[in-house]
Amino acid sequence: MAYVLTWLAPALDGVLIMLLAVVLWRLRQDPTAAWRAREETLREIFEGLRTTVAQAEGLARELDSRLGEHQTELRTLMRTSAEAVARAAAAPARPRDRERDPLTDAPSATGRLGGHDTDGPPANARDDARDPLAEARRLAAAGLGIDEIVRRVAVSPAEARVLAGLGERARRAPAANARAGERQR
Numbered sequence: 001m002a003y004v005l006t007w008l009a010p011a012l013d014g015v016l017i018m019l020l021a022v023v024l025w026r027l028r029q030d031p032t033a034a035w036r037a038r039e040e041t042l043r044e045i046f047e048g049l050r051t052t053v054a055q056a057e058g059l060a061r062e063l064d065s066r067l068g069e070h071q072t073e074l075r076t077l078m079r080t081s082a083e084a085v086a087r088a089a090a091a092p093a094r095p096r097d098r099e100r101d102p103l104t105d106a107p108s109a110t111g112r113l114g115g116h117d118t119d120g121p122p123a124n125a126r127d128d129a130r131d132p133l134a135e136a137r138r139l140a141a142a143g144l145g146i147d148e149i150v151r152r153v154a155v156s157p158a159e160a161r162v163l164a165g166l167g168e169r170a171r172r173a174p175a176a177n178a179r180a181g182e183r184q185r
Helices: 002-028 033-090 132-141 146-152 157-184
Strands: none
Touching: 132 146, 132 157, 146 157
């Protein structure tokens, strides 16, 4: 054991010298350098946030001005349309029996029907306007085609064909009725 004790003192001295070297090496580095690097990173982040906030405020002002412009345009458009509606309501009604189709320069369907607006009931309509078959008969008697009758009145094409045939028969009927009346006498 005496042999171990003789070497123990120099070994402990060597370990202490080595620990002292490690402490000196660690103290040689700047302990605040890591903190300074973190603070610099945080400063950069805050500057980026300030720039982003300033850009967002600029975009918000621009958006607000655009919305204001759109609002004034919409108000102008609403005012203009209200004035147009008022002018249209105050304008005298024009006779529709002389209307012509702008594409073919032929009399329009309204003109062929004697001035009645076929999109709505005629001025002297009674319960016939509510009955689509009566309206289809009236259109067929006016000489409109089957496609036009189907488009204007909610009837099937088959019903429109039948009604168009009845309208044609009704046009020829006065002469046939006169002949039948003479036979019965």
